[in-house]
Amino acid sequence: MTVTISPAVSAHVAEGPDLGPATHLSCRECDASTPLGPFYACTECFGPLEVAYDFGRVSRERIEAGPRSIWRYRDLLPVPADVAETPNTDPGFTRLIRADRLGTELGIATLWVKDDSGNPTHSFKDRVVAVALAAARQLGFTVLACPSTGNLANAVAAAAARAGIRSYVFVPRDLEQQKIVTSAVYDTTLVAVEGTYDDVNRLASELAGEHEDWAFVNVNVRPYYAEGSKTLGFEVAEQLGWRLPRQVVIPVASGAQLVKVDKAFRELLALGLVEGEPPRIFGAQATGCSPVAAAFKAGHDVVRPVRPSTIAKSLAIGNPADGPYVLDVTRRTGGAVEDVTDDEVVEGIRLLARTEGVFAETAGGVTVAVLAKLVREGALDPDAETVVFNTGDGLKTLDAVAPVVGPVGTIAATTEAFDALRVAP
Amino acid sequence: MSSIVAVRVPTILRTYTGGESDVSVSVADGATLDDVVSALETAYPGIGARVLDDSGKIRRFVNVYVDDDDVRFASGLQTPTPDGSRVSVIPAVAGG
Numbered sequence: 209m210t211v212t213i214s215p216a217v218s219a220h221v222a223e224g225p226d227l228g229p230a231t232h233l234s235c236r237e238c239d240a241s242t243p244l245g246p247f248y249a250c251t252e253c254f255g256p257l258e259v260a261y262d263f264g265r266v267s268r269e270r271i272e273a274g275p276r277s278i279w280r281y282r283d284l285l286p287v288p289a290d291v292a293e294t295p296n297t298d299p300g301f302t303r304l305i306r307a308d309r310l311g312t313e314l315g316i317a318t319l320w321v322k323d324d325s326g327n328p329t330h331s332f333k334d335r336v337v338a339v340a341l342a343a344a345r346q347l348g349f350t351v352l353a354c355p356s357t358g359n360l361a362n363a364v365a366a367a368a369a370r371a372g373i374r375s376y377v378f379v380p381r382d383l384e385q386q387k388i389v390t391s392a393v394y395d396t397t398l399v400a401v402e403g404t405y406d407d408v409n410r411l412a413s414e415l416a417g418e419h420e421d422w423a424f425v426n427v428n429v430r431p432y433y434a435e436g437s438k439t440l441g442f443e444v445a446e447q448l449g450w451r452l453p454r455q456v457v458i459p460v461a462s463g464a465q466l467v468k469v470d471k472a473f474r475e476l477l478a479l480g481l482v483e484g485e486p487p488r489i490f491g492a493q494a495t496g497c498s499p500v501a502a503a504f505k506a507g508h509d510v511v512r513p514v515r516p517s518t519i520a521k522s523l524a525i526g527n528p529a530d531g532p533y534v535l536d537v538t539r540r541t542g543g544a545v546e547d548v549t550d551d552e553v554v555e556g557i558r559l560l561a562r563t564e565g566v567f568a569e570t571a572g573g574v575t576v577a578v579l580a581k582l583v584r585e586g587a588l589d590p591d592a593e594t595v596v597f598n599t600g601d602g603l604k605t606l607d608a609v610a611p612v613v614g615p616v617g618t619i620a621a622t623t624e625a626f627d628a629l630r631v632a633p
Numbered sequence: 634m635s636s637i638v639a640v641r642v643p644t645i646l647r648t649y650t651g652g653e654s655d656v657s658v659s660v661a662d663g664a665t666l667d668d669v670v671s672a673l674e675t676a677y678p679g680i681g682a683r684v685l686d687d688s689g690k691i692r693r694f695v696n697v698y699v700d701d702d703d704v705r706f707a708s709g710l711q712t713p714t715p716d717g718s719r720v721s722v723i724p725a726v727a728g729g
Contacts, residue, residue, distance in 0.1 A: 237693070237694065247645075248724065248726055248727070249643075249645055249694065249724035249726050250694075251645050251648075251683075252683075253683075253686075253692060253694070254645070254683070254692050254693075254694040254695045254724050254725070254726070255693075255694050255726070256694065256726040257726075355727075355728055405728070406703075406728075407701075409727055409728040410696070410698065410721070410723060412727065412728075413643075413723045413724065413727050414641065414721065414723065416644075416727075417643060417644045417654060418654070424727075426727060426728055426729060427727040427728070430726065430727060461729045462728055462729020463729070464729050510693065512705070513703065513705055513706065515706075525728060525729050527696070527703070527705075527725070528729065529694075529725055529726045529727060529728055529729060530729070532693065
C-alpha cells in the first residue's frame, strides 16, 4: 500500500545537510523551530529538539524491498537515501520471538520478545549510533564520542572503527568489566570517570561545548541519534505482519527509547502503514534507580533526580532527560511505569533464560520482572497481545547472575560419580 | 565585601556573553544562586530569562551545578555560592 501524508511533496531542495525526509528541528516544549544542524537544546527554553519531517510517499513494499537492517526504514529517519552505502554496522532487523513458554509461566496468552541482543555489539544502541553516525557525517563532525553506561560505549567504539574515524568514550569507573573490555577492544579512547553516569554525562555536555568537531552522539546530535530507536517500533509492527501489538513493555533509562517507540507507532498509523489503536506502553525501571516510576506513581509530571544504586547499570540514569515524556506517553496510552528490586531483576534474567533460551542483560531482567509484576498487579491485560523488549546481552553483565547459577557439582570422570550426584531426570 | 563566582556558560547562551564560555560575577557575601543569576542578567541582559521560567524557577530542562553539586539535590536557587565557587549551567537534554 502507498499513502501520501503530505500531498504537496516535491524533491527536497539540497541546502545544507542531506538528512533525507527531515525538514527542521522543533522544540518539544515551546514549538520554536530550528534549522537542521548540530543543535540539541532550544535557544528559547532549553527544551529538547525533535526532528520534524516531510515523509512524502512511504509504502510497505518499498520498506520490504530494503536491506535487512534499520536502513529499510531510511525513508522514516533523518539520514540520506544512500545511507546503507557508507561504512556502518548495519544494525537492526533483530528477531521477534514468540514466547509461549514465558507467556504460560506468567499467564499471558500471546507474548513476544523483541530480542535486540542480536545487534552487532549486542544491544539496541547500535541502532541509535548508526543514525547518529549518518547525521554526524552530514553535519560535518569528524570525531564520534559519548558518555555511556556501557552499551553505548560498545556501539560508538565499533561504529567509529568501522567508519574509520576517531572516537572518545567516557564511562563511570565502576562499570562492569565486560563492558569496559568490549569497548576498549575497538581501540577507542576509553576514559573511566570517577562518579556516576550523571557525572559522566555532565562532563560530556561540557566537553561538547569545547570540541566543536566532536559528535557526542547522545548530547549534541541527540535529536538525530534518538530517532534510531523508532526502528524498534517499526520492526515489531512489520514482524507482526504490519500489525501493532496491544501492549509493550520497554526499559527506561533516559526514557528516549520508550518515547521513540511510541512515536514510531504513531507515525506508522499516520502514514496508514498499519491500522488500529496505539499500543499501551509500559516503562520498566530498577527500584534502585526509579525516578520515573516514582513520579508516575505519585501523579507528578516532573521527575525528581535520584542517585542510582542498582545492578542494572545500563538503566542507572538518575536524571533522565526524557523522563517527563515517558510520563506523558505512558499516561496517554493507558500504560504505567513500574519498578522491581535487584533480586527480581536476577530472577527475571533467569526466567527468560529458562523459558525461552534468551540470556538478557540486567536491563532485560528489569523488563521481564516488571512484566511479571504488572500481570500480578492486574495493570497489564493478560489476554492482550504483548511485546516485551530485551535490549542487551547477558554476556555483558555476567556478574549479575554468576553468584546464583553454576555447576550442580564437580565430579570425577566416572559414571559412578555422576550417579552419586543424583541429578533429577 | 563581595564574592567572585565563576560561571560556565553553555554554548547556546554564549550569544549573550559575546562568545565567552567562562565569565565571573561579583555578588555580596552570603549570596545564593539566585543572586548569581541576577548578577548575570545585569551583566548580560536576557540571559536570566533563558535560565529561569516566567515564575522565576529554574527551567525544567536546565541543570545548574554549584561546584560539583546539582542544585536540585541542594537548595535550588537558595543554594549558597561562596567566594570562589563555580556555577555550571548545562542543558539537561543529554545522555542515555
